[in-house]
Amino acid sequence: MGVVSSRSTRSLGVIEYLVNAPISLLVPCGIILVASIPLMLGLVPPNRLYGFRTRETLGNRDLWFRANRFAGFALFVAAGASSIVFLVQPEYASGRSLAGLLVLLLPLVTAIAACFVYLQRLRSGGPR
Template identity: 35%
Template sequence: MHWTTIAIAVSIFFVAALMIGLSIPLVQGKVPPNNTYGFRTSKTLADPSIWYEANRFSGRVAIAVSIVMIALGIALLLLDRYTKLDPNSLIVLGLAFEIVPMLVLTLVLFLYHRNL
């Protein structure tokens, strides 16, 4: 197994765990409107009911994306172990496994915000 693949997988797992840890209080409705933490837009900050609804949604989506990221991190390790992909291909694939889910999360939240 290549050390770069392991490092990228650990990075994926760390980001996913951090996102889950930050999302749980949002889903539980424990984060009041503020300018630092949560789904902060002019609409959500203007109305507490919208704030809590939007943050519950964004927290659930972030947790789902994090679970997908964990699965992709495991897949990356398995690909490294059981295939003969060269290290550079694994690096690119690993970075895609980290970046693409974050882009999907951003897109989903952007589309959700348009419907608030």
């Protein structure tokens, strides 16, 4: 009774390391990076689940692909920039500081805002 095997303490140590490892905010960056690639490549058809979805993009196939290529690129750059900061400053990646959360969210919010600006330019006859 009360004796813990070295195998179970080792397993607990691994779990504790994974929970406390400074990769937690790198995970959403990786997911966003991977999810943005099909958008950039124009592989995602109009749908209500995945992509830069607005009333306009869902209603116009050409607009969908143009807006989503831009969105994919913008999200890829944002997640890539955050990933680089997390790799250079691993303490931010732990998710235990406001700085780390800002490193993740500010580029993503900027990317999404840029997508809406780009969509507005497309609606007003901007770049083709």
